[in-house]
Amino acid sequence: MSSAKTRSVLVRLGKDLRAARLRRGMAISDLAVRAGTSTSTIIRMEKGEAGVGIGTLADILVVFGLNERLADLIDVRHDDLGLALSNERLPQRGRSFSARLRRHRSDQNPASPEGDTNADGLAF
Structure with missing residues (x-):
């Protein structure tokens, strides 16, 4: 079951899909064929029914x-709340350049023992 808010958004989406179809002068059957679905699915989507899959919506948007526009729905660059929460979890202090350099070197050569080694790989 959908909430009242979800229902109103889906109805508005359905109306917008219908308007987009009509602006393009497309019949429901033409859209269904081009989107690879049935006419009853297009009708259900235009009514705002919640049971129609997001893949069908994507196919219609391609047509x-x-x-x-579908990819932009939840663009993380525009997610103000998500960005604010992420910024709260950032460390308060950064690492110094030398600490990052040591870490980078140790990540590149994890098998080398600490200390000096000679050509034979023996540590002193």
């Missing part, structure tokens, strides 16, 4: 040439 309309609006597929990038």
Whole structure:
């Protein structure tokens, strides 16, 4: 079951899909064929029913040439709350350059023992 908020958003989405289809002068059957689905699915989507899959929505948006809009729905660069929460978890202090350099060197050569080694690999 969908909440009242979800239901109203889906109804609005359905109306927008119908308007986009009509602006393009497409019949429901034409859209269904081009999106690879049935006419009843298009009708259900235009009514705002919650049971229609997101893949079907993606197929319809491809037909309309609006597929990038789906990818932009939850663009993390525009997620103000998510960014604020992420910034709260950032460390308060950064590492010094020398600490990062030591870590980088140890990550590149983890098998080398601490200390000086000669050509035979023996530590002193």
